[in-house]
Amino acid sequence: MYLQVLFGCALVGFFRGVGATMIGRREFFTVISGAALATAAPRISSGQEYRPFAWPHGERAAVSLTYDDGLDSQLEYAVPALDRLGWKATFFLTEENMEKQVDRWRAVAREGHEIGDHTLHHHCRLAGYSTKRFVREEIAPTERFLNAYFGVRRRTFAYPCGTIELGAGGQREGEERYIDALRPVFTAARAADGDPNDPRLVGRQRYQLQAIAPTYDRDDPQLAIDYLRKALGWGRWAILIFHDVVPTRLGDGDTSVTSHDRILGWIAQTPLWCAPMGEVFSHLTGSVQ
Numbered sequence: 001m002y003l004q005v006l007f008g009c010a011l012v013g014f015f016r017g018v019g020a021t022m023i024g025r026r027e028f029f030t031v032i033s034g035a036a037l038a039t040a041a042p043r044i045s046s047g048q049e050y051r052p053f054a055w056p057h058g059e060r061a062a063v064s065l066t067y068d069d070g071l072d073s074q075l076e077y078a079v080p081a082l083d084r085l086g087w088k089a090t091f092f093l094t095e096e097n098m099e100k101q102v103d104r105w106r107a108v109a110r111e112g113h114e115i116g117d118h119t120l121h122h123h124c125r126l127a128g129y130s131t132k133r134f135v136r137e138e139i140a141p142t143e144r145f146l147n148a149y150f151g152v153r154r155r156t157f158a159y160p161c162g163t164i165e166l167g168a169g170g171q172r173e174g175e176e177r178y179i180d181a182l183r184p185v186f187t188a189a190r191a192a193d194g195d196p197n198d199p200r201l202v203g204r205q206r207y208q209l210q211a212i213a214p215t216y217d218r219d220d221p222q223l224a225i226d227y228l229r230k231a232l233g234w235g236r237w238a239i240l241i242f243h244d245v246v247p248t249r250l251g252d253g254d255t256s257v258t259s260h261d262r263i264l265g266w267i268a269q270t271p272l273w274c275a276p277m278g279e280v281f282s283h284l285t286g287s288v289q
């Protein structure tokens with residue numbers, strides 16, 4: 001346990017080549033294709049080899065475990081699993097889901113887990129919103145609630161449903177409109193698709209950090225493991241998204257306790273720095289949490 005605390009998630013580990021896995025695409029969560037799981041390090045535009053980034057404690061890459069929606073099963077199963085390993089994660093709360101359990105969530109925060117913002121109502125369809133209306137109806141009330149119970153600070157945000165466009169019109173305008181709503185309040189925001197994040201680009205992409213929900217479609221730890229191998233191979237920052245963590249998967253989005261344990265167990269054997277999203281972001285950008 002001492003070593004785990006000292007080195008975050010990492011123990012002396014191993015690294016194997018990346019397997020190719022093909023998976024489907026769902027409405028909300030786009031996940032990387034098997035073709036994208038190549039082992040070869042990416043090249044920067046000049047054609048030079050990609051140089052490894054220096055991670056804390058001599059680790060080779062980073063992972064943030066994030067849990068969405070403030071679900072009771074996360075208190076029952078995910079938090080104890082993290083506690084057993086001495087790891088800290090990020091919980092993106094929606095006020096409506098967690099307000100009855102606020103004392104338990106406050107205890108989770110006191111343990112050192114990060115509490116992030118996931119809006120008031122978790123709306124997925126946002127074409128009818130202006131920046132101003134979204135801030136007024138979804139962000140401001142949630143921040144007031146979180147500030148009251150978890151202390152005043154700049155938090156991280158997770159886009160509900162992975163929807164990154166706000167209002168009507170073109171995609172770029174919609175994304176800019178959403179980022180305009182987030183920028184004054186949050187340090188960074190997590191979207192729901194894409195490769196592990198390049199540490200050199202995180203500052204520029206802070207309001208669209210890439211992540212996957214590896215068990216959303218299938219209760220199988222392999223996609224998470226392939227994704228984490230890719231982060232290790234490239235020296236990047238992986239962000240994993242989970243929802244309910246339950247003894248038996250009942251439907252899309254659920255992760256069985258068995259799969260969750262296998263993913264955490266795999267991480268424990270690798271040189272991955274495991275830390276909450278805000279902490280990794282702060283480390284990479286020099287910003288104060």
Ligand SMILES: [Zn+2]
Pocket residue numbers: 068069118122159160161
């Ligand atoms: Zn959500």
